[in-house]
Amino acid sequence: MKILVPIKRVIDYNVKARVKADNSDVDLANVKMAMNPFCEIAVEEAVRLKEQGKAEEVIVVSIGDKSCQEQLRTALALGADRAIQIDSDAKLGSLQVAKLLKELVDKEQPNLVILGKQSIDSDNNQTGQMLAALTNLPQGTFASKVDLEADKVQVTREVDGGLQTVSLSLPAIVTTDLRLNEPRYASLPNIMKAKRKPLEVIPAADLGVELTSKVKVLKVEEPSQRGGGVIVESVAELVEKLKNEAKVIA
Amino acid sequence: MSILLVAEHDNSELKVDTLKAVNAASKIGGDITVLVAGLNCSGVADEASKIDGVSKVLLADNAAYEHSLAENLGALVVDLASDYSHILAPATTTGKNFMPRVAALLDVEQISDIISVEGSDTFTRPIYAGNAIATVQSEYAKKVITIRTSAFDKAALTGSAEVVSIGSEQNAGLSSFVSQELTESERPELTAASVVISGGRGMQNGENFKLLDGIADKLGAAVGASRAAVDAGFVPNDMQVGQTGKIVAPDLYIAVGISGAIQHLAGMKDSKVIVAINKDAEAPIFQVADYGLVADLFEALPELETSI
Numbered sequence: 001m002k003i004l005v006p007i008k009r010v011i012d013y014n015v016k017a018r019v020k021a022d023n024s025d026v027d028l029a030n031v032k033m034a035m036n037p038f039c040e041i042a043v044e045e046a047v048r049l050k051e052q053g054k055a056e057e058v059i060v061v062s063i064g065d066k067s068c069q070e071q072l073r074t075a076l077a078l079g080a081d082r083a084i085q086i087d088s089d090a091k092l093g094s095l096q097v098a099k100l101l102k103e104l105v106d107k108e109q110p111n112l113v114i115l116g117k118q119s120i121d122s123d124n125n126q127t128g129q130m131l132a133a134l135t136n137l138p139q140g141t142f143a144s145k146v147d148l149e150a151d152k153v154q155v156t157r158e159v160d161g162g163l164q165t166v167s168l169s170l171p172a173i174v175t176t177d178l179r180l181n182e183p184r185y186a187s188l189p190n191i192m193k194a195k196r197k198p199l200e201v202i203p204a205a206d207l208g209v210e211l212t213s214k215v216k217v218l219k220v221e222e223p224s225q226r227g228g229g230v231i232v233e234s235v236a237e238l239v240e241k242l243k244n245e246a247k248v249i250a
Numbered sequence: 251m252s253i254l255l256v257a258e259h260d261n262s263e264l265k266v267d268t269l270k271a272v273n274a275a276s277k278i279g280g281d282i283t284v285l286v287a288g289l290n291c292s293g294v295a296d297e298a299s300k301i302d303g304v305s306k307v308l309l310a311d312n313a314a315y316e317h318s319l320a321e322n323l324g325a326l327v328v329d330l331a332s333d334y335s336h337i338l339a340p341a342t343t344t345g346k347n348f349m350p351r352v353a354a355l356l357d358v359e360q361i362s363d364i365i366s367v368e369g370s371d372t373f374t375r376p377i378y379a380g381n382a383i384a385t386v387q388s389e390y391a392k393k394v395i396t397i398r399t400s401a402f403d404k405a406a407l408t409g410s411a412e413v414v415s416i417g418s419e420q421n422a423g424l425s426s427f428v429s430q431e432l433t434e435s436e437r438p439e440l441t442a443a444s445v446v447i448s449g450g451r452g453m454q455n456g457e458n459f460k461l462l463d464g465i466a467d468k469l470g471a472a473v474g475a476s477r478a479a480v481d482a483g484f485v486p487n488d489m490q491v492g493q494t495g496k497i498v499a500p501d502l503y504i505a506v507g508i509s510g511a512i513q514h515l516a517g518m519k520d521s522k523v524i525v526a527i528n529k530d531a532e533a534p535i536f537q538v539a540d541y542g543l544v545a546d547l548f549e550a551l552p553e554l555e556t557s558i
């Protein structure tokens with residue numbers, strides 16, 4: 001069993017994004033970057049499946065310029081076996097990313113692909129589903145539990161009403177939700193070992209995919225800010241204000 | 251222009267998300283057709299036919315659609331797509347699941363989670379946990395869009411569209427439904443409630459959420475939670491409010507024992523009035539609160555319950 005885990009380099013989740021003065025985009029200059037938290041959960045799940053003897057190989061892939069090799073090395077330190085960077089400095093949409101990943105799925109023939117359900121920068125929540133469509137594979141999105149068997153996988157999904165469990169034939173695409181696992185930290189010896197693990201670079205242009213996004217970003221603005229509030233001194237004052245000032249309770 | 255909007259429902263009831271999505275659709279303009287796909291869901295189709303602004307309801311009543319499996323529902327929508335310029339669905343977990351599949355099969359980039367319609371091809375959407383709002387324009391002939399329903403009001407129920415049954419059965423045979431565990435509650439749904447009271451790690455355990463229940467019952471409120479409260483097992487996952495949980499914008503949001511991390515704020519900061527109860531005067535939640543009460547929640551909540 002072979003597992004492919006696509007990962008993304010994004011703004012660190014503790015950092016609040018700021019909009020550029022010219023409203024062209026978010027300013028990422030000198031901002032701390034990290035692996036998307038949902039991708040960390042995906043790497044962790046794949047590594048655990050390997051540790052349980054249910055998978056033989058975990059391959060991580062990231063699409064981006066050379067800087068995403070940092071996150072690939074992190075994934076190798078967390079237990080992935082080898083890494084692939086699809087080299088591109090284009091601004092890609094989820095569809096272009098899914099098409100590139102499809103080329104890799106065709107080449108590597110993994111039994112399972114595990115992705116994060118959304119990246120915390122573009123907040124799209126699309127790539128895994130698109131990859132599943134392009135490869136004509138079943139999908140188990142927003143997973144909080146993954147039971148991998150020889151010829152199928154059972155995925156428990158976090159849905160608006162609670163939990164839903166589906167059974168998917170293999171190969172399959174899974175996207176992770178927060179409760180799937182708690183990712184480990186990389187140990188120093190594993191970080192050292194990761195430096196010697198294979199990292200292959202494939203130019204995106206070699207994969208024959210149209211990379212131009214046809215969704216144009218016209219502008220990026222700050223959201224409207226909330227006006228300053230007040231501190232009330234007591235529950236009685238709070239209730240009085242909610243009734244008579246805000247008029248939100250009767 | 252012609253719009254196909256996929257309804258959110260549970261086979262017996264149409265969800266409010268659909269009414270809000272129709273309102274978003276009418277801002278785009280053109281005829282609106284609502285697709286109700288499910289099993290034994292003709293009652294839902296009848297309800298959908300009453301939504302103001304809807305000109306037609308398509309009913310696909312088939313076991314293949316009972317659980318909204320993305321592989322089947324996606325194939326059905328792709329099959330219908332040729333007649334429409336816009337394909338829309340509310341950004342619920344169902345919409346998020348099948349819509350990107352539709353987009354990819356149509357070779358179109360999806361625009362997720364729109365919060366306003368600026369034109370038939372131009373929309374705004376939050377990015378970076380709502381810390382930036384992007385205005386985006388789609389150059390595709392067909393637009394595939396999910397709608398953040400908290401940003402739109404409900405359409406009224408005064409219409410009378412025709413309901414047309416379609417015989418289609420798209421069973422991809424790739425996935426099957428095994429089971430579900432749905433949270434039963436007498437209270438309104440989080441995304442439909444006009445008052446939401448949420449608890450965080452400060453609640454300490456699931457038992458203490460009863461302190462919120464009493465207040466919720468008096469206010470007709472839904473009860474939500476922070477990620478920390480869900481991760482700790484105090485309450486189920488469907489109660490999580492935030493960037494990666496449910497997005498709410500009620501008239502009144504009461505955050506109790508929640509610090510106000512950006513990911514939580516992303517799910518509630520468009521509420522009309524925000525109340526924060528937290529014992530730490532420095533907690534970031536106070537920066538977005540209209541009314542802040544610096545207090546121990548175990549003292550404040552019982553007092554609040556008796557005084558409303």
Ligand SMILES: Cc1cc2nc3c(=O)[nH]c(=O)nc-3n(C[C@H](O)[C@H](O)[C@H](O)COP(=O)(O)OP(=O)(O)OC[C@H]3O[C@@H](n4cnc5c(N)ncnc54)[C@H](O)[C@@H]3O)c2cc1C
Pocket residue numbers: 013037038120449450451452453475476477478479490491492493494495496506507508509510511512513514517527528529530533545546547548
């Ligand atoms: C990828 C990712 C996605 C995330 N998505 C979400 C999301 O969708 N929603 C979300 O909520 N979070 C999300 N988070 C988590 C978020 O970063 C915070 O960790 C989380 O919101 C913190 O929850 P909390 O405020 O309940 O806990 P804490 O930050 O621990 O805050 C607890 C608060 O309770 C107060 N308190 C304690 N005891 C009392 C008392 N007796 N009386 C009064 N006040 C008390 C404390 O002063 C403190 O302010 C996400 C994180 C990541 C990395």
